[in-house]
Amino acid sequence: xxxxxxxxxxxxxxxxxIQAVVEVLRSGWITNGPRNQELEQSLCxxxxxKYAVALSxxxxxxxxLLKAMKIGPGDEVITxxxxxxxxxxxxxxxxxxxxxxxxxxxTMLATPESIRAVITPRTRLIVPVHFAGAPADIDGIRxxxxxxxxxxxAAHALGTYYKGRHVGSxxxxxxxxxxxxxxxxxxxxxxxxxxxxxxDAVRLYKFHGIKVDAFDRENRGRSPQAEVFDPGFKxxxxxxxxxxxxxxxxxxxxxxxxxxxxAMRYRELLADMPEIRPLAEPAGYAFDPAWHLFVVRVDTxxxxxxxxxAELKKRxxxxxxxxxxxxxxxxxxxxxGFRPGILPATEYNSDRICSLPLFPDMRREDxxxxxxxxxxxxxx
Ligand SMILES: *Cc1c(COP(=O)(O)O)cnc(C)c1O
Numbered sequence: 001x002x003x004x005x006x007x008x009x010x011x012x013x014x015x016x017x018i019q020a021v022v023e024v025l026r027s028g029w030i031t032n033g034p035r036n037q038e039l040e041q042s043l044c045x046x047x048x049x050k051y052a053v054a055l056s057x058x059x060x061x062x063x064x065l066l067k068a069m070k071i072g073p074g075d076e077v078i079t080x081x082x083x084x085x086x087x088x089x090x091x092x093x094x095x096x097x098x099x100x101x102x103x104x105x106x107t108m109l110a111t112p113e114s115i116r117a118v119i120t121p122r123t124r125l126i127v128p129v130h131f132a133g134a135p136a137d138i139d140g141i142r143x144x145x146x147x148x149x150x151x152x153x154a155a156h157a158l159g160t161y162y163k164g165r166h167v168g169s170x171x172x173x174x175x176x177x178x179x180x181x182x183x184x185x186x187x188x189x190x191x192x193x194x195x196x197x198x199x200d201a202v203r204l205y206k207f208h209g210i211k212v213d214a215f216d217r218e219n220r221g222r223s224p225q226a227e228v229f230d231p232g233f234k235x236x237x238x239x240x241x242x243x244x245x246x247x248x249x250x251x252x253x254x255x256x257x258x259x260x261x262x263a264m265r266y267r268e269l270l271a272d273m274p275e276i277r278p279l280a281e282p283a284g285y286a287f288d289p290a291w292h293l294f295v296v297r298v299d300t301x302x303x304x305x306x307x308x309x310a311e312l313k314k315r316x317x318x319x320x321x322x323x324x325x326x327x328x329x330x331x332x333x334x335x336x337g338f339r340p341g342i343l344p345a346t347e348y349n350s351d352r353i354c355s356l357p358l359f360p361d362m363r364r365e366d367x368x369x370x371x372x373x374x375x376x377x378x379x380x
Contacts, residue, residue: 001315002369008318009180012248012255012360017196020247024239033215035242039190042249046158048169049192051199054242055206058189059086060235062127065151065174065191066094068201071124076305077087077206078118079127079153080110081327082346087127087153089328096124097336100327105345106280108353109133112140119148126150129289130157132322133182133290134282135167138359142171154192156292159256163286168192177241180320182255182290183248185241205232258360259291262367266294266356269371275300275378297352300378305352308377315373320355 007205024030036054043052051358055061071077073095077086081100091098101114108221120128126145128136133156142150154160155176160167167173172195175181177188191357204211209232248255277297281287298305309319325346327338340347356370 001373002317005316006318006357006362006369007359008320008355008357009359010361011086011179011184013244016250017244017247020243021240026245027239029215030239030240032236032242033219033239035239035246036215036237038246039185039237039242039249040224042246043175043190044190046168046249046252047154047173047192049173050194051192051196051200051268053191053199053206054237055189055191055202056235056237057086057178057187058088058153058174060203060233061174061189061191061207062087062090062153063086063093063233063236064202065172066090066096066125067205068198069125069149071096074122075124076120076122077125077127078115078123080114080129080131080346081325081343082108082131082323082349083129083153083326084155084323085326085329088332097122098326098332099123100338100343100346102343102345103131103349104282105348107134107282108279108349109134109136109282110141112137112144115141116144119144123148127153128251129153129155130160130167132279132295133157133160133292134279135160135162135285135287135289137282137285138162138167138171139285155189155288158253159290161288170194172198173279177245182259182292183245183252185237185245188237188241188245204229206235208232208234251330252295256361259287259358262358262362262364263291263294265364265367265370266358269367270296270374273374273378275303276374291358293320293355294358295353295355296321297349298354299352303378303380305354311377311380312370312373315376317370317373318357321353322355325350 039054040052075096076099077091077100088098108131152173154173157167172193175190177185209228209230210226298308
């Protein structure tokens with residue numbers, strides 16, 4: 001058994017990252033400033049979009065998106081129930097109704113068919129998730145969406161390519177820089193789009209609804225007067241956070257390559273354990289995933305997922321659960337009347353999934369330890 005606990009994830013922070021943050025602390029300008037601008041520039045380059053707005057979280061990005069699109073009571077927003085609850089919460093808080101599409105049972109991605117099945121005349125927005133860093137079929141989804149806007153939840157997908165181009169390249173995508181994501185700022189998010197009006201609105205509502213922020217006033221000779229155009233929020237990112245993300249982004253290729261190597265090793269070692277089923281790759285289009293998570297389904301009548309996680313923990317191996325489906329969580333069940341059985345593939349996975357340890361500083365031998373522990377646990 002392992003002597004030392006292996007966490008499910010750990011941020012990849014190196015000396016250069018630490019130096020970058022320290023430099024900001026010494027610089028005299030610690031909230032949003034030059035490092036935020038660099039972060040936005042880097043995101044435009046990496047994700048191939050025209051406009052990027054750095055924010056305090058991806059959740060803030062969804063909030064601002066709904067505000068900018070004036071989505072509210074009477075509107076419906078389609079998203080998978082197999083997602084992080086933040087998106088669903090923002091939809092509900094806007095006054096709109098979340099409408100859940102099912103996912104493919106083997107990839108856990110929303111599909112054009114599953115989305116088409118729930119579109120109504122009230123649908124205002126569709127938010128597919130690039131789950132675990134594998135891209136949803138955005139072209140197919142756009143085709144069924146017609147004129148309804150599609151915004152990609154790319155929280156897992158910085159460094160994910162779909163048909164040879166970065167996800168979000170020809171539309172709008174929201175990235176997360178939360179501590180467990182592939183690239184982190186501790187907390188943070190980036191709203192990326194090719195739509196100038198949408199970018200302007202998100203930038204306006206990000207900072208109180210005034211058009212010129214403190215850095216602009218201080219450094220670009222703008223008027224010292226702040227003027228509210230339309231009341232907004234306060235969702236800016238500090239330069240300490242932006243500097244950390246900028247520093248990490250310089251090695252995104254290596255970070256994601258390391259994740260891929262570990263994932264390939266998992267696949268190899270789990271191949272002869274039919275009870276533990278990794279997700280399948282999406283079929284029908286070329287893609288290159290960011291390998292944000294390594295998700296398996298515990299699919300045996302002899303052991304449930306929660307026991308599996310507890311048994312691994314006894315063996316000093318941490319795991320995660322991404323995600324417990326949203327529609328069966330208490331608030332949504334009770335206020336919106338969702339019942340078990342309405343989203344069969346989502347519920348099948350919600351009951352069985354578990355995320356195995358995967359982070360860039362993990363060694364190949366750590367993967368071997370996890371596989372050996374799994375073998376022992378399922379043999380019991
Ligand atoms: C992490 C995550 C979010 C939210 O990101 P924050 O930066 O924590 O707000 C949204 N959607 C998915 C799928 C996520 O995993």
